[in-house]
Amino acid sequence: xxxxxxxxxxxxxxxxxxxxxxxxxxxxxxxxxxxxxxxxxxxxxxxxxxxxxxxxxxxxxxxxxxxxxxxxxxxxxxxxxxxxxxxxxxxxxxxxxxxxxxxxxxx
Amino acid sequence: xxxxxxxxxxxxxxxxxxxxxxxxxxxxxxxxxxxxxxxxxxxxxxxxxxxxxxxxxxxxxxxxxxxxxxxxxxxxxxxxxxxxxxxxxxxxxxxxxxxxxxxxxxxxxxxxxxxxxxx
Numbered sequence: 001x002x003x004x005x006x007x008x009x010x011x012x013x014x015x016x017x018x019x020x021x022x023x024x025x026x027x028x029x030x031x032x033x034x035x036x037x038x039x040x041x042x043x044x045x046x047x048x049x050x051x052x053x054x055x056x057x058x059x060x061x062x063x064x065x066x067x068x069x070x071x072x073x074x075x076x077x078x079x080x081x082x083x084x085x086x087x088x089x090x091x092x093x094x095x096x097x098x099x100x101x102x103x104x105x106x107x
Numbered sequence: 108x109x110x111x112x113x114x115x116x117x118x119x120x121x122x123x124x125x126x127x128x129x130x131x132x133x134x135x136x137x138x139x140x141x142x143x144x145x146x147x148x149x150x151x152x153x154x155x156x157x158x159x160x161x162x163x164x165x166x167x168x169x170x171x172x173x174x175x176x177x178x179x180x181x182x183x184x185x186x187x188x189x190x191x192x193x194x195x196x197x198x199x200x201x202x203x204x205x206x207x208x209x210x211x212x213x214x215x216x217x218x219x220x221x222x223x224x225x226x
Contacts, residue, residue: 034212043202043216044152055214087152091211095168096142096154 002026002090006099014107017078021102023088025069032092035064035073038101039084047086048073080106109133111203111217118223119193126189127220129203136184137161140206142213143177143188147199157206158186193224 003026013019023033031051036044046055048064051071061076075082083106088099114128129141143155156167158177165177174197176189186203201220204213 032210036213043219044213045216046212046214049207049210049212049214089152089212094166095170096211098152098154100151 001095002029002093002097004088004090004097004099006088006102008102009100010103010105012105012107013078015078015080019075019078019104021073021075021086021088021104023066023071023073023099025071025090028068029090029092031067032090033064033066033071034089034091035062036087036089037082037084038087044087075104078106109205109215111205111215113201113203113217113220116221116223118225120226121194121224123193124189124191125193125222126187127201127222129186129188129217131184131186131205134205136179137181139208140211141177141179141186142204142206142211143175144202144204144213144216145199146202146219147196155188155201157211160184160186190222193222195224198222198224 005024007022033051035048037047038044047058047062052064063074085101085103087101110132112130117125119125137160140157140159142157145153155171155175158165160179178187203217205215207214
């Protein structure tokens with residue numbers, strides 16, 4: 001199975017700041033990487049697919065980058081509504097696997 | 108608009124089975140894979156498996172083979188997952204998702220079903 005190592009596990013940042021969340025795959029996943037946002041008590045929502053494509057309706061302050069085994073999610077100008085847990089997921093190989101999540105809080 | 112409406116929470120006894128539903132609307136149900144994902148105790152996400160409604164073809168995470176059974180009813184655009192021989196380890200929230208047409212990422216999620224296994 002492809003292991004997805006996500007960091008940091010938790011993150012506290014101020015409003016307006018820029019934050020980065022990293023995801024490291026145990027092997028090359030050829031940009032088959034999605035990012036999801038899960039707000040407390042809600043279902044996950046798709047933010048980014050194919051490593052860097054923004055899902056329709058997602059604010060442009062979210063962006064994704066990376067290739068090979070290393071990927072990142074960047075959130076510019078942090079807003080209060082961005083408080084959530086963020087997960088990466090690889091879909092290059094079965095079984096599909098997720099990172100362990102990054103819990104983002106406002107300082 | 109795409110919606111996935113899942114059945115309600117379930118409280119089941121150890122050793123029993125539970126079957127949950129996921130009713131799709133707003134898209135052509137038979138054209139897209141439906142995945143099921145487990146989330147234990149607010150932790151991370153585990154992919155259980157997927158089913159293609161048009162043919163009934165399935166793919167499973169080896170970990171859930173023998174535990175989960177996936178079926179669909181095309182006439183009602185509803186996907187089902189049955190979990191058998193339940194233990195406390197099966198207590199979790201279970202989500203159904205719609206996968207994107209050409210890739211296995213999940214572009215829409217149901218609201219989740221909380222399953223509690225307790226005597």
